[in-house]
Amino acid sequence: MAEENTEPTTETVAAGQLRAFIERVERLEEEKSQLQEDIKEIYAEMKGTGFDTKAVRTIIRLRKKDQAERQEEEAILDLYKAALGME
Amino acid sequence: MAEENTEPTTETVAAGQLRAFIERVERLEEEKSQLQEDIKEIYAEMKGTGFDTKAVRTIIRLRKKDQAERQEEEAILDLYKAALGME
Amino acid sequence: MAEENTEPTTETVAAGQLRAFIERVERLEEEKSQLQEDIKEIYAEMKGTGFDTKAVRTIIRLRKKDQAERQEEEAILDLYKAALGME
Amino acid sequence: MAEENTEPTTETVAAGQLRAFIERVERLEEEKSQLQEDIKEIYAEMKGTGFDTKAVRTIIRLRKKDQAERQEEEAILDLYKAALGME
Numbered sequence: 058m059a060e061e062n063t064e065p066t067t068e069t070v071a072a073g074q075l076r077a078f079i080e081r082v083e084r085l086e087e088e089k090s091q092l093q094e095d096i097k098e099i100y101a102e103m104k105g106t107g108f109d110t111k112a113v114r115t116i117i118r119l120r121k122k123d124q125a126e127r128q129e130e131e132a133i134l135d136l137y138k139a140a141l142g143m144e
Numbered sequence: 145m146a147e148e149n150t151e152p153t154t155e156t157v158a159a160g161q162l163r164a165f166i167e168r169v170e171r172l173e174e175e176k177s178q179l180q181e182d183i184k185e186i187y188a189e190m191k192g193t194g195f196d197t198k199a200v201r202t203i204i205r206l207r208k209k210d211q212a213e214r215q216e217e218e219a220i221l222d223l224y225k226a227a228l229g230m231e
Numbered sequence: 232m233a234e235e236n237t238e239p240t241t242e243t244v245a246a247g248q249l250r251a252f253i254e255r256v257e258r259l260e261e262e263k264s265q266l267q268e269d270i271k272e273i274y275a276e277m278k279g280t281g282f283d284t285k286a287v288r289t290i291i292r293l294r295k296k297d298q299a300e301r302q303e304e305e306a307i308l309d310l311y312k313a314a315l316g317m318e
Numbered sequence: 319m320a321e322e323n324t325e326p327t328t329e330t331v332a333a334g335q336l337r338a339f340i341e342r343v344e345r346l347e348e349e350k351s352q353l354q355e356d357i358k359e360i361y362a363e364m365k366g367t368g369f370d371t372k373a374v375r376t377i378i379r380l381r382k383k384d385q386a387e388r389q390e391e392e393a394i395l396d397l398y399k400a401a402l403g404m405e
Binding site for chain 4: 159162163224228
């Protein structure tokens with residue numbers, strides 16, 4: 058695409074810089090999409106093996122918290138469930 | 145803004161119809177925003193009363209499920225936590 | 232559900248308060264869902280009338296900005312599109 | 319954590335498999351977060367250079383569409399804007 062003039066001016070330089078920034082972002086976005094595809098495939102494989110992927114997603118979310126934090130959150134939740142009669 | 149002609153044509157009628165549709169959506173969106181504000185205020189009030197709003201949000205999410213569904217999900221989650229040594 | 236004792240204690244009062252907060256949030260969430268359903272129906276109606284709902288959504292987003300803000304944003308976007316040869 | 323027995327049984331094998339799946343997902347999620355950080359830094363750099371990052375994000379979104387599709391969308395949008403008197 059020859060949309061840039063042959064004699065670089067302040068404007069054409071900015072165009073080249075803008076294009077470079079955009080292409081860097083697009084490459085990283087592409088890599089992110091590829092990783093997302095890979096993650097999706099692992100979940101499909103888990104499901105095929107018989108795991109409950111919804112529970113696995115919860116486990117992964119819980120593992121980001123440290124044990125004390127997680128246990129405290131579960132204690133409060135259990136307290137509220139008891140108060141509301143949710144067995 | 146006098147963007148509509150005095151003599152309605154097929155095009156101006158479409159413009160009026162388009163505008164009417166848009167204004168109906170905007171009114172409903174406005175009501176939704178107001179409700180969202182009200183919900184936010186209730187959570188602020190709960191927090192002020194000493195409740196853990198994060199746990200309350202979890203409770204509200206859990207109450208959307210029936211008891212059997214919820215208990216089954218919790219059983220699977222506990223099984224996985226035990227398998228991974230998460231106490 | 233008779234999960235609360237007959238003699239109110241600090242804990243049972245908290246349970247009643249917790250339940251009241253939760254039910255207020257649930258009612259408002261229910262109203263929000265109903266509004267969302269209504270909005271969805273208007274879009275279905277628009278589509279049935281021949282309008283391009285994707286463009287209508289863009290229009291509604293643009294109408295939230297004031298004219299000067301919108302025009303300035305469009306000017307910058309046009310400048311970048313020209314720099315990149317996007318016609 | 320010694321949550322796995324010394325003699326592998328059907329259950330301990332499942333635990334190992336579950337853990338392996340989870341760790342694969344976590345590694346890929348970690349890589350995704352890193353990429354997201356890198357993208358954020360590029361936008362910060364763009365902003366530092368004087369570019370309008372909101373417009374750049376729009377450009378990146380538009381570049382995912384082919385030219386004909388984009389031009390048709392813009393034509394419909396311009397038609398609606400004209401109908402509504404949005405200059």
